Amino acid sequence: MENSLLLFLLWPFVTGLLLFLFPKKIPLLAQYSSLVFQIVWVLLFVWAIGPIWEELSVAGDGGGPRAFPVYFSWDWIPFLKSRFSLGLDGLNIPLLGLNVLLSLCLGFFSLNKKNLGPGYLGLFSILNGASVGSLLAADAFVFYCFWEFMLIPMYLLIGGWGSKNRVYASLKFFAFTMAGSLFMLAAILALAFQFDVASLGWHDLVATNFEFQGWGSVQGLLFLGFMLAFVVKIPVWPFHTWLPDAHTEAPTGASVILAGVLLKLGVYGIARWCLPLFPEASAAAAPTLMALGCVGIVMGAFAAWFQTDIKKMIAYSSVSHLGFMVLGLFALGVEALQGAFFQNIAHGLSTGALFLIFGIIYERTHSREISKYGGFAQEHAWLATSFILASMASIGLPGLPGFVGEFLILAGSFKTFPVYSLVALSGVLLGAIYMLGMLRRFAYGPVSELVKSHPVRVTWNEWASLVPLLLFMIYLGFGSQAILSKVEPAATQVLTYFR
Amino acid sequence: MESSFFDSSVFTLGPNELQALFPLLWLCVGLVFSTLAAGFRLGIGFTRVLSFFVFVPFVGLLAIQLGNPPVAVMGTALEMNAFTRLVGCAVGILALLVSTFVTPTRNGVLHPEWLAILVVQVLGLTLLPGARDWVSFFVYLETLAITGYVMASLDTDREKSLEAGLKYLLTGAFGSGFFLMGAALFYGLTGTLDFELIASALKSVNSGPEKFMALSAAILIISSLSFKLALFPLHMWAPDVYQASPTAMAAMLSTATKISVFGALAGIWTLTGFSNFPELKQILIGLAGLSIVAGSLLAMAQKSLRRLFAYSGIVNAGFAALALAAGPFATGSMFAYLFIYSVSVVGIFALLERFSTQLGLEPHGDLKIENLPQIGRKFQGIFVGIFAFFVFSIAGIPPLPGFFGKYLILKDLWIGQEYFSAGLLILGTLLGLGFYLKILVPLYMNQDEPTDEIPQNKRVAKLWPTALATTLCVLAAIYALGGLSRLPRWVETVEIFAR
Numbered sequence: 001m002e003n004s005l006l007l008f009l010l011w012p013f014v015t016g017l018l019l020f021l022f023p024k025k026i027p028l029l030a031q032y033s034s035l036v037f038q039i040v041w042v043l044l045f046v047w048a049i050g051p052i053w054e055e056l057s058v059a060g061d062g063g064g065p066r067a068f069p070v071y072f073s074w075d076w077i078p079f080l081k082s083r084f085s086l087g088l089d090g091l092n093i094p095l096l097g098l099n100v101l102l103s104l105c106l107g108f109f110s111l112n113k114k115n116l117g118p119g120y121l122g123l124f125s126i127l128n129g130a131s132v133g134s135l136l137a138a139d140a141f142v143f144y145c146f147w148e149f150m151l152i153p154m155y156l157l158i159g160g161w162g163s164k165n166r167v168y169a170s171l172k173f174f175a176f177t178m179a180g181s182l183f184m185l186a187a188i189l190a191l192a193f194q195f196d197v198a199s200l201g202w203h204d205l206v207a208t209n210f211e212f213q214g215w216g217s218v219q220g221l222l223f224l225g226f227m228l229a230f231v232v233k234i235p236v237w238p239f240h241t242w243l244p245d246a247h248t249e250a251p252t253g254a255s256v257i258l259a260g261v262l263l264k265l266g267v268y269g270i271a272r273w274c275l276p277l278f279p280e281a282s283a284a285a286a287p288t289l290m291a292l293g294c295v296g297i298v299m300g301a302f303a304a305w306f307q308t309d310i311k312k313m314i315a316y317s318s319v320s321h322l323g324f325m326v327l328g329l330f331a332l333g334v335e336a337l338q339g340a341f342f343q344n345i346a347h348g349l350s351t352g353a354l355f356l357i358f359g360i361i362y363e364r365t366h367s368r369e370i371s372k373y374g375g376f377a378q379e380h381a382w383l384a385t386s387f388i389l390a391s392m393a394s395i396g397l398p399g400l401p402g403f404v405g406e407f408l409i410l411a412g413s414f415k416t417f418p419v420y421s422l423v424a425l426s427g428v429l430l431g432a433i434y435m436l437g438m439l440r441r442f443a444y445g446p447v448s449e450l451v452k453s454h455p456v457r458v459t460w461n462e463w464a465s466l467v468p469l470l471l472f473m474i475y476l477g478f479g480s481q482a483i484l485s486k487v488e489p490a491a492t493q494v495l496t497y498f499r
Numbered sequence: 500m501e502s503s504f505f506d507s508s509v510f511t512l513g514p515n516e517l518q519a520l521f522p523l524l525w526l527c528v529g530l531v532f533s534t535l536a537a538g539f540r541l542g543i544g545f546t547r548v549l550s551f552f553v554f555v556p557f558v559g560l561l562a563i564q565l566g567n568p569p570v571a572v573m574g575t576a577l578e579m580n581a582f583t584r585l586v587g588c589a590v591g592i593l594a595l596l597v598s599t600f601v602t603p604t605r606n607g608v609l610h611p612e613w614l615a616i617l618v619v620q621v622l623g624l625t626l627l628p629g630a631r632d633w634v635s636f637f638v639y640l641e642t643l644a645i646t647g648y649v650m651a652s653l654d655t656d657r658e659k660s661l662e663a664g665l666k667y668l669l670t671g672a673f674g675s676g677f678f679l680m681g682a683a684l685f686y687g688l689t690g691t692l693d694f695e696l697i698a699s700a701l702k703s704v705n706s707g708p709e710k711f712m713a714l715s716a717a718i719l720i721i722s723s724l725s726f727k728l729a730l731f732p733l734h735m736w737a738p739d740v741y742q743a744s745p746t747a748m749a750a751m752l753s754t755a756t757k758i759s760v761f762g763a764l765a766g767i768w769t770l771t772g773f774s775n776f777p778e779l780k781q782i783l784i785g786l787a788g789l790s791i792v793a794g795s796l797l798a799m800a801q802k803s804l805r806r807l808f809a810y811s812g813i814v815n816a817g818f819a820a821l822a823l824a825a826g827p828f829a830t831g832s833m834f835a836y837l838f839i840y841s842v843s844v845v846g847i848f849a850l851l852e853r854f855s856t857q858l859g860l861e862p863h864g865d866l867k868i869e870n871l872p873q874i875g876r877k878f879q880g881i882f883v884g885i886f887a888f889f890v891f892s893i894a895g896i897p898p899l900p901g902f903f904g905k906y907l908i909l910k911d912l913w914i915g916q917e918y919f920s921a922g923l924l925i926l927g928t929l930l931g932l933g934f935y936l937k938i939l940v941p942l943y944m945n946q947d948e949p950t951d952e953i954p955q956n957k958r959v960a961k962l963w964p965t966a967l968a969t970t971l972c973v974l975a976a977i978y979a980l981g982g983l984s985r986l987p988r989w990v991e992t993v994e995i996f997a998r
Binding site for chain 2: 020159182194
C-alpha cells in the first residue's frame with residue numbers, strides 16, 4: 001500500500017521529466033510514450049486504491065467513520081514540523097479518479113497533434129503529479145508545496161500553448177492564485193510556530209482547539225488565511241475574474257484539467273482543511289459564504305447568458321456551478337456535502353467533455369464566436385449529439401450526474417438556509433436558458449458558412465478521448481451510489497467536528 | 500590596548516593555527532601556480548583544470564575542519580571558526596562553478612590571469628567574516644574589492660567592461676572612504692580597533708554626543724558594506740557590472756561577495772555591539788525595504804536580462820538584510836538562503852553565456868528580453884527547462900529550492916515577531932513575480948511566430964556546468980533543510996553569533 005501510493009504520486013513527475021528529454025522534432029514519439037505512461041498511471045491508481053476501495057463505504061471502528069487514514073508517512077523536515085504524509089479517504093479518492101480519467105482521455109486527445117511536443121506533454125504530466133500530490137497530502141506544509149507547485153506547469157501551459165491573448169491570461173492566473181495562497185502560507189507559518197501543535201499533520205491540527213471569539217481572534221484569522229487561497233482557486237464571486245480569461249486562452253488540455261481538477265481542489269481544500277480545523281469560524285462564516293455562492297450562481301449564469309464566445313460561456317457556467325458547490329459545503333449537512341462532492345465529479349466530467357468537444361471543433365474552425373456557427377447538427381450528427389449530451393449533463397437533466405449533485409445540494413441547503421436554496425434554484429433555470437440558447441444557435445438552424453467550409457473529421461483518438469467521458473457520465477447519472485456511498489462516511493466524519 | 504596589537508607573542512604560529520590555516524595556505528600554493536600559468540600564457544583548458552585542483556581540495560579541507568573548535572590566529576587578525584569555514588566552503592564552490600564557464604572574449608583572447616585573480620578574491624572572501632578588528636577587516640575587504648575591480652574589467656577589449664570596472668572602482672573607493680571614516684570614529688570613541696573591546700566600551704554608551712558618534716560610525720560602516728552588497732540606494736554600480744563584465748566574473752561578483760559580506764556583517768552586528776542600538780536595526784530594515792520595493796520596480800522596467808538580474812540581486816540582498824536585522828538566530832537561515840540564491844544565479848549566468856554564444860552574439864554578449872523567443876525555439880527543452888527551474892526557484896515557488904530559503908527566513912522573522920519584515924518579504928515575493936514571469940513569458944510563449952534563421956555557432960552548448968549548478972542547488976536546499984535541524988554543526992554555527 002505504502003509503495004504503490006508513493007509510486008502513484010511520483011510516476012507523473014518522473015515521466016514528466018523523462019518526456020522533456022524526448023526529441024523535439026518527433027512529437028509522435030513523445031505523444032505515444034506519454035499515452036503509455038498515462039495508461040501505466042491508471043494501473044498504478046487501481047493498484048493503490050484497490051485494497052481500500054471496499055472499506056470506503058464502511059464506517060470505521062467504534063461505529064464512527066475513520067478520520068482520513070494516513071497510508072504513507074516520512075519524517076521530512078522535523079524542525080519545520082512537517083511530515084511527508086499521504087492519506088486517502090472518500091473525499092479525495094473520487095477526485096483522484098477524475099484526475100486520472102481526464103488525463104488518460106487527454107493522453108488520447110494529444111496524439112497526432114503537431115504542436116503538442118515533449119514540452120507540453122512533460123509539463124502536463126508534472127501538473128498531474130502536483131494536483132494529485134495536493135489531493136493526497138495529509139500535512140499542511142506538504143499540501144501548500146504541491147498547491148503552489150501546480151501554478152508553474154499550468155502557467156506555462158496556458159502561456160506557451162494558449163491562443164492569442166495567452167500572456168495576459170497566464171499572468172493574471174498566476175498573480176491571482178499566488179496572491180491568494182500567500183495568505184495560506186502565512187496561516188501555516190502561524191500554525192507551526194505560534195501555537196503548540198505537535199506537527200503540521202492533519203490529525204495533529206484537527207486535535208488542536210483554536211479559540212474563536214470573532215474574526216480578530218486566532219481561529220478567525222487562520223480560517224481567513226486558508227479561505228482566501230481557496231476562494232480564489234474555486235473561484236467564488238468576486239474573486240472569479242481570472243477564470244474566464246484563463247479558460248478562454250488555455251489550450252484544450254489545460255482547459256479540461258483546469259475545469260476538471262484545479263477548481264475542484266479549492267472545494268476539496270475547504271472540506272479537508274477549513275471545515276475540520278476551524279469549525280466555529282466556518283459555522284460563523286457559512287451565511288456569508290453561502291450568500292457569495294448564490295451571487296456567483298446568479299451572476300455567473302447571467303454572464304454566461306450574454307457571452308458571444310463559447311469558451312467564455314462555458315467558463316462563466318463553471319463560475320455558476322461552482323457557486324452550487326460552495327453552497328453545498330457551507331450548508332453543513334451530510335446531504336449537501338455529499339452533493340457538493342458528487343457535483344465536483346459531475347461538473348468535472350461534463351465541463352471536461354464540453355471543452356474537449358469544443359477543442360476538437362475549434363482546432364478545425366479557429367473560431368469561438370457562437371454567431372458564426374449554426375446547423376452544426378446537420379453536418380456532424382455524432383459530434384453534435386455528444387455536445388448536446390454534455391450540455392444536458394451540465395444543465396442537470398435527470399439521468400445525468402449534474403442532476404443528482406444539484407438536487408442533493410439544494411435539498412441539503414433547504415434544511416438549513418431555505419432562502420439561499422430558493423435563490424440557487426433560479427440558477428438551474430438560468431442554466432437551462434443559456435445552455436439551450438447556445439445549443440439552438442450552435443447546433444440548429446441554417447448551416448453557416450463556417451460550418452460548411454470547415455468539415456470536422458473526428459479522428460479515432462479524439463473519439464477515444466471523448467467516449468469514456470460520455471459513458472462514465474451516463475453511468476454516474478444512473479449509478480450515483482457508486483460514488484455517493486464512498487463519500488458519505490467521509491462527509492459524516494467532516495461534520496462530526498461541528499458538534 | 501594597542502600594545503597587545505604589536506605583542507610579538509601573538510605572531511607565533513602553533514600546530515593548531517597551522518592546521519586551521521592549511522586550506523588558506525593551499526589557496527596560496529594555488530595562487531603561485533596560477534600566476535605561473537598566467538606568466539607562461541597557458542590556454543583556457545589548462546587554467547580550468549588548474550582551478551579544479553585549487554578549489555576542490557580547498558573546499559574539501561574546509562569541510563573536514565568544519566566541526567573543529569574555533570582557532571584564533573595572530574590575536575584578533577583572524578578567527579577560523581565554523582562560520583568562517585562555512586563561508587569559505589560556499590565561496591570555494593561558487594568559484595569552482597564559475598571557472599567551468601569562463602569563456603574567451605571576442606578575439607579569442609582571455610587574460611590568463613583570471614584564475615590568479617579569482618584565487619585572491621576567494622582568499623579575501625573567506626577571510627572577511629573571520630576578522631576580529633577593523634584593521635584586518637579593512638585589509639580583507641580591500642583584498643576582495645581590488646580583485647573585484649580587476650574582475651569586472653577583465654575583458655579589456657570591450658569599452659563597456661572597462662567602464663563597468665571603473666564605475667565599480669569609483670563607488671568602491673567611496674565605500675572604502677566611508678569605512679575608514681567609521682573605523683576612525685570608533686577608534687576616537689573607544690580608543691581601540693578590537694571588536695570585543697569596542698563592544699564592551701559601547702555598552703555604557705546610551706545618550707548624548709557619544710551615542711551620536713557611535714551611531715554615525717556604525718552607519719558609515721553599514722553604508723560602506725551596503726555598497727558591496729548593492730543595497731538600494733547604494734547599488735548604482737551593480738547593473739553596469741552585471742551587464743558588461745565577463746559573464747563568469749559577473750556571476751562571481753554578484754553572488755560570492757554577498758555571502759561573505761553578509762556573513763561578516765552578521766558577525767560585526769553582535770561582536771561589536773551594533774545590536775545595542777535599535778536605531779541601526781531600523782536603518783537596516785529601511786534599507787532592505789527600499790531595496791525590495793525599488794529593486795523590484797526597476798527590475799520590471801529592464802530590457803536587458805543581465806540588468807534585470809542585477810536588480811533581482813538588489814531585491815534578494817534586501818531579503819537577506821531582513822534576516823540579518825532580525826537577529827543572530829536568523830543567521831543560519833540567511834546563509835542557507837544566500838547560498839541557494841547564489842548557486843541559482845551562477846546557473847542562470849552559465850546558461851546565459853551559452854545562449855548568447857549559440858545565438859551568434861559575442862561572448863559575454865548582452866541578451867535582451869527580445870532574444871528570448873529565439874532561445875525558446877532554438878534550444879532543447881532541457882536547457883530552457885533548467886533555466887525556468889532556476890528562475891522559478893529564485894522567485895520562490897515551492898517546492899523548488901529557493902522557496903525553502905525564503906521560507907526559512909520567513910519562519911525566523913515570524914518567530915522573532917518581526918511582522919513588518921515578514922510583510923516586506925511577502926510583498927517582495929509578489930512584486931518579484933512581475934519581473935520573473937516577464938522573463939518566462941517570451942521564453943515559452945512566442946513559439947508559433949515564424950522561425951527565423953539564426954546564425955549558428957558551431958560549438959554545441961554544454962550541459963554539464965548548468966547541470967552541476969542545478970544539482971548543487973537542489974542539494975543545498977536539502978542540506979539546509981536537513982542540516983539546520985539535524986547536524987549539530989549548523990546549530991553551533993548559529994550559536995557562535997548568539998553568544
